[in-house]
Amino acid sequence: MTPTDPPDQGVSAADPVDDAAATETAGPADGGVSAARALLGRARRVVVLTGAGVSAESGIPTFRDALTGLWERFDAQELATPRAFRADPALVWGWYEWRRTVVTRARPNPAHLAVAALAARTPETVVVTQNVDDLHERAGSGDVVHLHGSLFQPRCADCAEPWRLPGEPADEPAEGRRLPPPRCARCSGPVRPGVVWFGEALPEAALERAVEAAAACDLLLVVGTSGLVYPAAELPHVASRFGASVIQVNPQPTAVDEVADVNLHGPAARLLPALVGEPAAS
Numbered sequence: 001m002t003p004t005d006p007p008d009q010g011v012s013a014a015d016p017v018d019d020a021a022a023t024e025t026a027g028p029a030d031g032g033v034s035a036a037r038a039l040l041g042r043a044r045r046v047v048v049l050t051g052a053g054v055s056a057e058s059g060i061p062t063f064r065d066a067l068t069g070l071w072e073r074f075d076a077q078e079l080a081t082p083r084a085f086r087a088d089p090a091l092v093w094g095w096y097e098w099r100r101t102v103v104t105r106a107r108p109n110p111a112h113l114a115v116a117a118l119a120a121r122t123p124e125t126v127v128v129t130q131n132v133d134d135l136h137e138r139a140g141s142g143d144v145v146h147l148h149g150s151l152f153q154p155r156c157a158d159c160a161e162p163w164r165l166p167g168e169p170a171d172e173p174a175e176g177r178r179l180p181p182p183r184c185a186r187c188s189g190p191v192r193p194g195v196v197w198f199g200e201a202l203p204e205a206a207l208e209r210a211v212e213a214a215a216a217c218d219l220l221l222v223v224g225t226s227g228l229v230y231p232a233a234e235l236p237h238v239a240s241r242f243g244a245s246v247i248q249v250n251p252q253p254t255a256v257d258e259v260a261d262v263n264l265h266g267p268a269a270r271l272l273p274a275l276v277g278e279p280a281a282s
């Protein structure tokens with residue numbers, strides 16, 4: 001934030017935008033929102049890369065939030081590993097079913113809706129998410145690239161046969177519980193969540209699409225990710241290397257700061273509608 005920024009804006013332009021048109025409209029009055037809107041308004045090919053922060057205001061804890069209830073003693077990153085599942089399948093399956101319950105009860109927030117509105121307005125928009133929830137889809141984004149899989153596509157841990165979730169939504173107690181995983185109908189192996197765990201490869205087609213879109217876009221908008229987990233964290237760098245502008249929305253400093261042309265510090269549910277919304281009548 002520059003010294004002339006009003007203290008109550010909650011947003012700031014971290015770095016000067018080296019784009020003439022954007023810089024023209026970037027005033028200290030809104031600390032970067034105008035600059036970002038100018039870039040977004042001119043972009044034809046947009047990639048929106050989201051992380052857990054975009055769903056935080058829907059009540060879904062991020063990976064850096066402390067866990068509660070039965071999960072209090074654990075670190076999310078310890079539970080999200082093949083080793084944890086092998087060691088204690090009921091603990092890990094129970095955790096993911098609890099997360100599926102939280103997601104099922106959650107609703108898309110204005111950030112998800114703004115992403116869908118942006119994609120509707122700019123047809124060559126690719127939404128890439130690290131999230132395993134379905135809130136982008138429920139907000140109206142039709143074609144979402146899920147880099148880290150989905151809570152809704154479990155499969156057999158042994159033979160990879162997809163496992164159909166029962167029709168009714170998950171309904172786990174708020175404090176969580178251990179829950180033995182179902183057995184595969186084909187080989188009786190344990191069913192595992194359809195997510196990418198630490199140490200596992202990303203789905204090839206999804207990663208390929210994301211990298212191609214990042215290399216070809218005019219603008220990459222990165223929202224609510226700590227930018228620590230690769231290869232997803234590489235995407236803003238790929239876009240920047242190929243000449244695209246990078247806009248970040250995040251209330252905290254992140255590893256993406258160094259590559260962001262415009263850095264908007266604040267919550268996604270407030271800033272994304274401001275970025276994407278119609279210009280105010282003058």
Ligand code: APR
Binds near residue numbers: 065080250
């Ligand atoms: N709006 C925008 N960003 C927010 C908000 C909000 N309301 N609340 C929190 N954030 C930001 C945090 O400041 C943080 O930078 O969201 C980010 C969440 O970071 P992580 O929990 O690390 O989530 P993410 O970057 O998506 O994690 C990447 O790591 O654990 C693995 O596979 C998992 O997909 C996940 C990956």
